[in-house]
Amino acid sequence: MKKEQIRLLIRAHKALLSSEERKNSAIKVWEAVERTGAFIMAERVLLYNSLPDELDTHSFIEKWQNKKRLYLPRVNGVTLDILPCDGREMPTGAFCISEPVGTDVERIENIDLVIVPAVAYDRTGSRVGRGKGYYDRLLASTLATKIGVGYDFQVIDDIIETDSHDVPVDIVITENRTIRAIIKNKTNT
Numbered sequence: 001m002k003k004e005q006i007r008l009l010i011r012a013h014k015a016l017l018s019s020e021e022r023k024n025s026a027i028k029v030w031e032a033v034e035r036t037g038a039f040i041m042a043e044r045v046l047l048y049n050s051l052p053d054e055l056d057t058h059s060f061i062e063k064w065q066n067k068k069r070l071y072l073p074r075v076n077g078v079t080l081d082i083l084p085c086d087g088r089e090m091p092t093g094a095f096c097i098s099e100p101v102g103t104d105v106e107r108i109e110n111i112d113l114v115i116v117p118a119v120a121y122d123r124t125g126s127r128v129g130r131g132k133g134y135y136d137r138l139l140a141s142t143l144a145t146k147i148g149v150g151y152d153f154q155v156i157d158d159i160i161e162t163d164s165h166d167v168p169v170d171i172v173i174t175e176n177r178t179i180r181a182i183i184k185n186k187t188n189t
């Protein structure tokens, strides 16, 4: 299936979710994330500030804000800057996402774990994003563990047709499953 087709299908499916279902799924996903070795071991974690149509991250960020060093992305042209999520107020930035302020940009090399949003995943960890390539550019230069989160229907049975720039995740976590990608994504280990 082509990426654009997948985006349309998933958008339609998401529109059917009740707020109760959204909330319950998020609780289960974050409980499963907390059980992974990658999360337990991680000191610096890059999260995303969820949009209404994404798996909610707000309660999770609040819970862990003072226990780990959390970071959020901020759009800078075609790339993402990584800023600490330190509890300060976050104004609405690009694409209506609340983004951290300040100049304390962190290097992606220093991040231990990246929690990645996506529109869809397949069971090998390949992902379809929102089509702007921000995460592909960011993840191209990290050895951090990458956990993709989402609702269970965001994991599709088809294998996603990928391009050479696409960076897969290592683990996909939904309310029903934790999928460890079959293909090892790191080339130097």
Ligand SMILES: Nc1nc2c(c(=O)[nH]1)N(C=O)[C@@H](CNc1ccc(C(=O)N[C@@H](CCC(=O)O)C(=O)O)cc1)CN2
Pocket: 048, 049, 050, 051, 054, 073, 074, 075, 080, 095, 097, 117, 118, 129, 130, 132, 133, 134, 135
């Ligand atoms: N919560 C969250 N933060 C994120 C991302 C994300 O996907 N989710 N990003 C991931 O890259 C980066 C921002 N990139 C984004 C790119 C497109 C859209 C978006 O809403 N696109 C619309 C189409 C708008 C258009 O084409 O102009 C859409 O998907 O319907 C949002 C964020 C960094 N921060």
Ligand SMILES: Nc1ncnc2c1ncn2[C@@H]1O[C@H](COP(=O)(O)OP(=O)(O)OP(=O)(O)O)[C@@H](O)[C@H]1O
Pocket: 003, 118, 127, 128, 129, 130, 131, 132, 133, 134, 135, 136, 137, 140, 163, 165, 166
């Ligand atoms: N590492 C990269 N360097 C330069 N351009 C890139 C890179 N990765 C992706 N792109 C460009 O970004 C655009 C969108 O790519 P794609 O459709 O794969 O995005 P996506 O995976 O859905 O989005 P995202 O990675 O933001 O979640 C493409 O035109 C692609 O050429």
